[in-house]
Amino acid sequence: xxxxxxxxxxxxxxxxxxxxxxxxxxxxxxxxxxxxxxxxxxxxxxxxxxxxxxxxxxxxxxxxxxxxxxxxxxxxxxxxxxxxxxxxxxxxxxxxxxxxxxxxxxxxxxxxxxxxxxxxxxxxxxxxxxxxxxxxxxxxxxxxxxxxxxxxxxxxxxxxxxxxxxxxxxxxxxxxxxxxxxxxxxxxxxxxxxxxxxxxxxxxxxxxxxxxxxxxxxxxxxxxxxxxxxxxxxxxxxxxxxxxxxxxxxxxxxxxxxxxxxxxxxxxxxxxxxxxxxxxxxxxxxxxxxxxxxxxxxxxxxxxxxxxxxxxxxxxxxxxxxxxxxxxxxxxxxxxxxxxxxxxxxxxxxxxxxxxxxxxxxxxxxxxxxxxxxxxxxxxxxxxxxxxxxxxxxxxxxxxxxxxxxxxxxxxxxxxxxxxxxxxxxxxxxxxxxxxxxxxxxxxxxxxxxxxxxxxxxxxxxxxxxxxxxxxxxxxxxxxxxxxxxxxxxxxxxxxxxxxxxxxxxxxxxxxxxxxxxxxxxxxxxxxxxxxxxxxxxxxxxxxxxxxxxxxxxxxxxxxxxxxxxxxxxxxxxxxx
Amino acid sequence: xxxxxxxxxxxxxxxxxxxxxxxxxxxxxxxxxxxxxxxxxxxxxxxxxxxxxxxxxxxxxxxxxxxxxxxxxxxxxxxxxxxxxxxxxxxxxxxxxxxxxxxxxxxxxxxxxxxxxxxxxxxxxxxxxxxxxxxxxxxxxxxxxxxxxxxxxxxxxxxxxxxxxxxxxxxxxxxxxxxxxxxxxxxxxxxxxxxxxxxxxxxxxxxxxxxxxxxxxxxxxxxxxxxxxxxxxxxxxxxxxxxxxxxxxxx
Ligand SMILES: Cc1cc2nc3c(=O)[nH]c(=O)nc-3n(C[C@H](O)[C@H](O)[C@H](O)COP(=O)(O)OP(=O)(O)OC[C@H]3O[C@@H](n4cnc5c(N)ncnc54)[C@H](O)[C@@H]3O)c2cc1C
Numbered sequence: 001x002x003x004x005x006x007x008x009x010x011x012x013x014x015x016x017x018x019x020x021x022x023x024x025x026x027x028x029x030x031x032x033x034x035x036x037x038x039x040x041x042x043x044x045x046x047x048x049x050x051x052x053x054x055x056x057x058x059x060x061x062x063x064x065x066x067x068x069x070x071x072x073x074x075x076x077x078x079x080x081x082x083x084x085x086x087x088x089x090x091x092x093x094x095x096x097x098x099x100x101x102x103x104x105x106x107x108x109x110x111x112x113x114x115x116x117x118x119x120x121x122x123x124x125x126x127x128x129x130x131x132x133x134x135x136x137x138x139x140x141x142x143x144x145x146x147x148x149x150x151x152x153x154x155x156x157x158x159x160x161x162x163x164x165x166x167x168x169x170x171x172x173x174x175x176x177x178x179x180x181x182x183x184x185x186x187x188x189x190x191x192x193x194x195x196x197x198x199x200x201x202x203x204x205x206x207x208x209x210x211x212x213x214x215x216x217x218x219x220x221x222x223x224x225x226x227x228x229x230x231x232x233x234x235x236x237x238x239x240x241x242x243x244x245x246x247x248x249x250x251x252x253x254x255x256x257x258x259x260x261x262x263x264x265x266x267x268x269x270x271x272x273x274x275x276x277x278x279x280x281x282x283x284x285x286x287x288x289x290x291x292x293x294x295x296x297x298x299x300x301x302x303x304x305x306x307x308x309x310x311x312x313x314x315x316x317x318x319x320x321x322x323x324x325x326x327x328x329x330x331x332x333x334x335x336x337x338x339x340x341x342x343x344x345x346x347x348x349x350x351x352x353x354x355x356x357x358x359x360x361x362x363x364x365x366x367x368x369x370x371x372x373x374x375x376x377x378x379x380x381x382x383x384x385x386x387x388x389x390x391x392x393x394x395x396x397x398x399x400x401x402x403x404x405x406x407x408x409x410x411x412x413x414x415x416x417x418x419x420x421x422x423x424x425x426x427x428x429x430x431x432x433x434x435x436x437x438x439x440x441x442x443x444x445x446x447x448x449x450x451x452x453x454x455x456x457x458x459x460x461x462x463x464x465x466x467x468x469x470x471x472x473x474x475x476x477x478x479x480x481x482x483x484x485x486x487x488x489x490x491x492x493x494x495x496x497x498x499x500x501x502x503x504x505x506x507x508x509x510x511x512x513x514x515x516x517x518x519x520x521x522x523x524x525x526x527x528x529x530x531x532x533x534x535x536x537x538x539x540x541x542x543x544x545x546x547x548x549x550x551x552x553x554x555x556x557x558x559x560x561x562x563x564x565x566x567x568x569x570x571x572x573x574x575x576x577x
Numbered sequence: 578x579x580x581x582x583x584x585x586x587x588x589x590x591x592x593x594x595x596x597x598x599x600x601x602x603x604x605x606x607x608x609x610x611x612x613x614x615x616x617x618x619x620x621x622x623x624x625x626x627x628x629x630x631x632x633x634x635x636x637x638x639x640x641x642x643x644x645x646x647x648x649x650x651x652x653x654x655x656x657x658x659x660x661x662x663x664x665x666x667x668x669x670x671x672x673x674x675x676x677x678x679x680x681x682x683x684x685x686x687x688x689x690x691x692x693x694x695x696x697x698x699x700x701x702x703x704x705x706x707x708x709x710x711x712x713x714x715x716x717x718x719x720x721x722x723x724x725x726x727x728x729x730x731x732x733x734x735x736x737x738x739x740x741x742x743x744x745x746x747x748x749x750x751x752x753x754x755x756x757x758x759x760x761x762x763x764x765x766x767x768x769x770x771x772x773x774x775x776x777x778x779x780x781x782x783x784x785x786x787x788x789x790x791x792x793x794x795x796x797x798x799x800x801x802x803x804x805x806x807x808x809x810x811x812x813x814x815x816x817x818x819x820x821x822x823x824x825x826x827x828x
Contacts, residue, residue, distance in 0.1 A: 117812075223593070318607045325767075372764050391609075392647070399770060406767050415764035418651045419611035420591035422764060 120144040139182030158274025169301035171243025174235035177522025211242025230257035234431035248298030250518035255479040268308035272549035319391040322423040325414035326378035350385035351479030365436035449514035578688035586648040615693025621762040653773035654765035675707035680786035705754035715747040
């Protein structure tokens with residue numbers, strides 16, 4: 001009997017890992033070339049390297065390695081040359097002359113506070129941190145700081161403020177609007193070393209952690225506790241919770257769990273002058289005074305640096321079903337959405353769509369993917385996910401819904417994942433679109449909130465305007481009325497840009513849509529904010545910015561138009577010490 | 578010719594396995610269960626043989642608790658023509674399963690029996706071999722390629738062995754167990770899921786098949802494999818040499 005036990009223990013993992021090996025054969029290509037970190041498979045590979053307390057650092061260094069690997073691949077494709085100079089130099093403001101430049105005294109001070117390890121001047125590392133994920137924007141910072149505690153963040157900000165050194169807070173640098181990289185020589189403050197989980201309450205599901213925790217690490221930490229993060233997005237392998245909060249990232253689960261304004265319960269933030277705002281509550285209800293944390297959710301590092309986050313996490317439910325479906329026209333996609341809300345209401349957890357151009361692009365650009373509906377091409381694809389607590393009930397419900405939809409002609413075809421592996425390969429298609437666009441060349445990205453019934457008209461108009469000059473790709477969070485309109489070209493070309501902008505913004509504004517649904521404003525849209533916000537609103541934002549960051553050192557040139565900022569006055573708040 | 582395919586319901590391979598606190602086995606309550614990946618490959622192969630016109634019927638068989646019916650539904654949605662569920666709620670070991678299959682083969686008279694080479698839960702890798710032994714049929718295990726010649730009543734099987742590939746020619750009827758690289762299983766499409774709803778699942782008990790379930794094996798304890806110790810990142814070569822000398826004592 002003893003022997004039997006021993007043998008069964010040895011073999012416990014063997015065929016699983018054997019099976020993984022096969023999967024990894026097909027997934028390896030995708031994994032290595034993915035900066036989005038990927039799904040279950042990549043997590044499993046990482047598990048072998050990870051261990052309790054060392055867990056976060058380890059996974060992070062691995063991820064970064066892959067991200068870099070990708071960068072190299074891109075370089076050899078010659079894509080690195082598409083930088084801001086080619087993208088949209090016209091909209092970039094001049095360097096603000098009131099900002100100081102770094103001198104050797106500054107460096108010695110930073111080394112004194114952070115130690116040698118926290119002060120990065122290495123060219124290669126700086127090159128990565130100066131370049132955004134799309135390789136569209138490039139700054140020229142000569143210094144990156146990596147604080148390890150709130151205290152350190154406070155000290156360096158206080159110093160930068162007194163010296164009038166501009167800074168750019170940086171998380172995982174996966175932002176898509178040029179917000180996370182310096183425009184000129186701003187000091188990069190990277191929060192990645194602050195990656196500890198501080199507490200988790202198993203009963204309430206409230207997680208408190210440092211801002212540099214990578215989203216995917218939080219997801220796998222919670223998985224062990226039987227919980228999930230209320231947000232999920234394709235960049236999970238690299239993006240950080242502090243970055244997510246600062247961009248108010250939406251992602252794939254917003255439909256079910258709402259925005260971060262609902263799930264973030266508290267924040268710790270350091271202001272430009274080093275003041276630490278402790279708003280790290282863990283209460284669901286707290287109506288004492290102004291709820292200032294909301295100012296920092298989505299302010300893209302322009303009001304303060306987020307150092308700690310308290311977030312309400314939903315329990316992990318055991319039954320997840322994913323269907324990948326085909327529709328012939330956009331009207332059917334909308335009708336399916338309506339039906340899904342009615343018939344799957346309480347279990348619906350995601351409703352995503354891709355058009356045929358997006359689908360073709362993903363299948364062409366990414367390795368290891370296969371068309372789930374290979375028998376014919378379809379104009380639209382919809383991914384539906386349900387999450388519930390009873391497999392048989394959920395499956396029956398989903399299948400009944402789908403059968404009815406196919407019988408009524410709303411759907412032309414579809415597949416339902418029978419296991420987790422199949423579910424993740426459907427997700428991989430949807431999550432792989434940004435990466436496929438990146439591989440295809442230059443992309444003009446627009447992230448719009450629009451009334452769902454109007455959404456696709458814009459795509460068609462855009463195709464009409466651009467003709468064969470560009471590939472107009474549409475996908476997004478249909479369930480949230482969020483369209484990702486991407487115009488993919490060989491390289492950035494001002495001629496094409498002039499056909500897209502301001503048309504796309506004007507069109508959106510006319511529908512009372514938003515020119516930034518979830519990616520933020522960043523550098524890309526700072527001068528465009530008026531398309532979605534009234535002059536008075538923007539003025540008020542500028543006044544708040546002035547109060548919290550008198551010298552404007554935090555993420556300059558981003559979020560608000562420089563013209564509005566220079567107009568507004570204000571008093572610098574006294575810092576208590 | 579009829580093909581019989583064995584299908585086992587197991588903990589989904591993407592799920593992180595947890596051992597029950599009392600160490601009596603693996604936690605399966607509230608855990609996603611799916612078709613054993615190797616069985617999925619066996620079923621796919623059977624369907625491809627049928628689609629190429631070399632077989633007339635594919636019958637999926639699962640032995641186990643009531644929920645195996647869900648797994649059989651998946652098999653039917655993939656394209657199996659009908660299913661047989663031998664319901665048994667308790668623990669089953671390969672020899673009992675093999676005996677049940679022998680009895681089913683006697684009744685169904687298939688020309689080919691396809692199984693996964695092993696199930697990812699108990700990793701036994703015995704059932705196919707035991708059935709072949711009981712039936713006195715030729716067997717091709719770990720198949721990575723299957724070519725059926727029904728006119729001459731032979732099947733050629735490529736096997737992945739340590740040194741490379743071994744090619745066997747088996748007289749039909751035969752038992753084949755499938756390896757990973759044999760094929761890529763299809764998805765269950767909506768039209769097929771709909772069709773599957775009207776396909777029959779025949780329920781039997783081991784008793785109906787005159788098989789008595791008993792085992793000489795008893796699981797004493799199930800434990801997790803020892804955790805790998807975390808590595809450390811050192812800051813300099815000197816520190817590395819120091820650690821190798823004084824801590825690991827390897828240089
Ligand atoms: C493949 C891919 C898929 C994506 N999918 C989605 C999606 O579905 N939904 C969605 O909303 N977004 C999506 N995004 C973009 C999304 O905004 C970012 O991925 C993420 O939220 C940013 O996190 P980050 O840590 O990378 O932040 P960064 O890119 O480093 O920074 C983003 C902004 O936040 C600021 N910032 C970062 N950290 C801090 C901090 N600690 N304190 C203050 N300011 C900070 C930066 O200054 C910058 O302005 C996607 C991006 C990629 C590459």
